[in-house]
Amino acid sequence: DVKVTQSSRYLVKRTGEKVFLECVQDMDHENMFWYRQDPGLGLRLIYFSYDVKMKEKGDIPEGYSVSREKKERFSLILESASTNQTSMYLCASNPPGRSPLHFGNGTRLTVT
Amino acid sequence: TQLLEQSPQFLSIQEGENLTVYCNSSSVFSSLQWYRQEPGEGPVLLVTVVTGGEVKKLKRLTFQFGDARKDSSLHITAAQPGDTGLYLCAGARSSGSARQLTFGSGTQLTVLP
Numbered sequence: 001d002v003k004v005t006q007s008s009r010y011l012v013k014r015t016g017e018k019v020f021l022e023c024v025q026d027m028d029h030e031n032m033f034w035y036r037q038d039p040g041l042g043l044r045l046i047y048f049s050y051d052v053k054m055k056e057k058g059d060i061p062e063g064y065s066v067s068r069e070k071k072e073r074f075s076l077i078l079e080s081a082s083t084n085q086t087s088m089y090l091c092a093s094n095p096p097g098r099s100p101l102h103f104g105n106g107t108r109l110t111v112t
Numbered sequence: 113t114q115l116l117e118q119s120p121q122f123l124s125i126q127e128g129e130n131l132t133v134y135c136n137s138s139s140v141f142s143s144l145q146w147y148r149q150e151p152g153e154g155p156v157l158l159v160t161v162v163t164g165g166e167v168k169k170l171k172r173l174t175f176q177f178g179d180a181r182k183d184s185s186l187h188i189t190a191a192q193p194g195d196t197g198l199y200l201c202a203g204a205r206s207s208g209s210a211r212q213l214t215f216g217s218g219t220q221l222t223v224l225p
Contacts, residue, residue: 004154040217040218041217042116042118042215043200043202043215090154090155092154100145100157101155101202104154105153106153
């Protein structure tokens with residue numbers, strides 16, 4: 001089975017801190033994604049990557065950046081955390097094409 | 113703009129009842145996926161429907177893709193507490209881009225014993 005692992009289940013950070021969310025997948029998938037999930041809003045795409053060092057903005061990239069130095073690892077970076085970035089963050093991966101997404105278990109980030 | 117509207121947003125029913133969840137859009141999708149998310153976990157794929165009018169069954173769950181590929185429904189027969197979770201539909205466009213899926217806002221289902 002595909003395994004997508006997010007390094008932290010829960011994070012509490014202060015406003016202005018730089019925050020790193022890490023995601024690793026073990027199935028050699030080309031595509032990796034970062035979503036945020038908020039009640040009533042579903043999943044909104046922040047960034048995705050279709051290859052090492054390649055990235056594209058999703059629907060809500062403001063305040064975020066990403067890094068993909070290795071195929072299996074996709075990092076989400078909050079340069080200066082703000083309270084409106086308190087959310088559940090989900091990482092996902094899939095092979096090329098319209099294959100279903102495989103999700104990690106999420107990181108619940110609280111910014112105080 | 114939310115391209116996929118799910119209804120109802122919340123649903124609480126007794127064990128043994130039937131229910132239907134709807135996923136509607138004004139856009140045409142090449143395929144539509146349904147996911148279920150349980151507390152503390154990421155969404156897990158239940159089914160993908162591809163052809164207009166297609167019906168797929170997964171035990172007590174029946175999924176249908178609209179003829180025009182703009183809408184879908186999920187029907188659960190004789191719901192059980194284990195069906196409790198957040199149900200998400202996600203439509204895929206035919207653009208071929210890796211930016212593939214548009215998610216609905218979700219339906220939170222609670223099945224009471």
